[in-house]
Amino acid sequence: MNRLELSSLYQLTVTRFKLTLREPEAIFWIFVFPILLALGLGIAFRNRPADVLPVGATTPQLVQALAADKGLRAAEMDEAAGTHALATGNILLLAVRNGNSVVYRYDDTNPDARIARMIADRAIQVAAGRRDAVETQNELLHETGSRYIDFVVPGLLAMNLMGSAMWGLGFSIVDARAKKLLKRMVASPMPRWQYLAGFLFSRLVLLAIEVVVFLGFARVVFGVPFRGPLWQLALACVLTSQVFSALGLLVASRARTMEAVSGLMNLVMLPMWILSGVFFSASRFPAVIQPLVKALPLTAAIDVLRGNMLQGTQLGQMMTPLAILLAWLALPFAVSLKVFRWR
Amino acid sequence: MDKVTQDSTRHRIHETPDEVAALLIRGLHKTFGEVRAVDGIDLEVGPGECFGLLGPNGAGKTTTIEICEGLTTPDAGIVELLGRNWQRDSDELRQLIGIQLQETQFPEKLTVEEVLRLFRSFYRRGMTLNEAIALAQLEEKRRARVGGLSGGQKQRLAMATALVGDPELLFLDEPTTGLDPQARRHVWDLVERLKQAGRTIILTTHYMEEAERLCDRVAIMDHGRVIALGTPKELIATVGGEDIVEFAVSAKTTADPSTAFALKNAANSAQDDNSEDRQGSVNVEALKAIPGVQSHRVDGAVHQLSVSELHTAVPRIFAALEEQGLHLSEFRTHSATLEDVFVRLTGRNLRDE
16 A cells, blocks of 8 residues: 555545445435526526517408517417417417407406507507607616526525535434444544544535536526636635534534434524525515524625625625634534544 | 563563563443442453453443443543553554454445555554455455445454554454354454464453353453453363253152252252242252262252263262152253353353343
8 A cells, every 4th residue: 555545534535535425315415406406496587588479460461560570479360269369378469450440359467468468559550650759779688697597506506515514524423423433433543633634625525526516507507607716716615615514513513313413404504594595685684683694604605605706706805704604614613523422 | 680671661662562461450440320330340461362251231341341442431440451551652552452342333335445444544554455354354345345244244344444453452342242153153263363363352242152262261240340250161160060960840749848948948049039939849958969969059940950970970860850759841961161150150141131
């Protein structure tokens, strides 16, 4: 064996890394789940191009007038067929020639139908010779960085970093304790700090893969912007991951059974899933609980990630959330080292 | 004289001089709540010895061995391993001893090789991976995952993790508990090879045949104390005879004048309240008068005699029972074992608890 193979810190890190990769469920939750979630949300909240609205008309002249507007797709049909098409939702509006006038049939509780009514009326009036009193121009905005998907990607990233760090540490440690493996490890000359450091180092390797895969996907598929320096984004991800590793260590420091640690994990993470603004801005919560919301590590992590990715804010300008994160790193780590149960 | 002192100081850095006891225990006590798990133990184990702690579950064997392994702190007493102690030399001791614990489950998704490579990395010096794998006879399972190993293979892997640092002192806590007979013999072979290689081994077990077969010396423990100490041969000799005769009788005669006396006597010797109404009407004194019969006790309905000169004593026992008008419903003999030593000392069987 070479020198590296004889290094206990290296062996502990590699062992932990292999064990994570050999757990198919872990792979799903770490890599696949966040991508599926981003994909689902991206599709649900995508900014659609202006829809072309389907309408019907009873005469060829009307159809021609309606089809002249790019916002409408017009088809000729008699009244009976048109009424049926309206009822089944195939068209939003039916224009019926009635002598010299035109009757619009539509459902005024349906916003799309009301828009169809406005566009159809404009098209028919223009075809009949109406001129605009004031000349107008349109300037269209589809700016990246202001879409919902841009907002939600940093939130999902932080949430995923939290989940994988906490479950990764918490479950493995309690599992090893329940199987008396921890006891066996401390019965060997292994330095105890290296056992915990092995978790942190293997976490860093996984983290790199996890973040690159997820953000790469968000970039390629949705064109999510990275406005801040990438190295600062990387640093923020590492810090976030270590904060939640420390929290996971604390949660797992005494528990003897998987049931106990699962309960504790959910107890710790649930408030953050709800309050920390993963899916909508945390500022929507009442002012009374804002101090609590702001003090949560997930809120701070999301603030930093959004600041970097969406606004391009430098880390130096986000000292408050960074300080909160550092406090959440130091305190749980110190406490868990004190109370950790090795057997 | 000077040279010896010099040598031993120099050797202390890595190796332990021959004259230092591998393990020295004086006045060891440990209490868990109300339970006195270890209640005053003194032991000394020499280099190269295979020493066994034998006793039923709950006798304090595991607590004792875990105190020696530095995993449990004693309430009182001195523990020295290889001339060192846990307060002062804990880092050095961890390098010098090998430990196999009860019930360690290695990660199922690691291979044999990976587990051993991990444990090897904890030691400054030790065996190569190949040596450790060969010693535990796991060559074929080298790349197999722990989850796919049999109980015996897992146990040999646990022993390999204890051996991989080439320890001066090896602790094995119930190495064959829960294994089938074949796997048990396989582990015994491994321990015997380690003995032949001159390793100092301290093992706990509640199987008397295991202690008899493997250990140079045995301490029999009960309720946190050592109740007997010696080589298996010496201990068995304390039973009084080399063989044990067990029998049960059914009475076919009316009350015998000696019944009351026999009842009282049997109850005393067995210290067993339940035996009085079931032991029949055996005249114990008549049996004990037979040449070669050393002692008598009753366990439920079964009478036990420890006997030397089995071949001459047995016909006389038959004759004596016949004379008393008793009909034999059970009769068997076996060579005396450590189990009989335990029974004689405590009145209970090893696996009663």
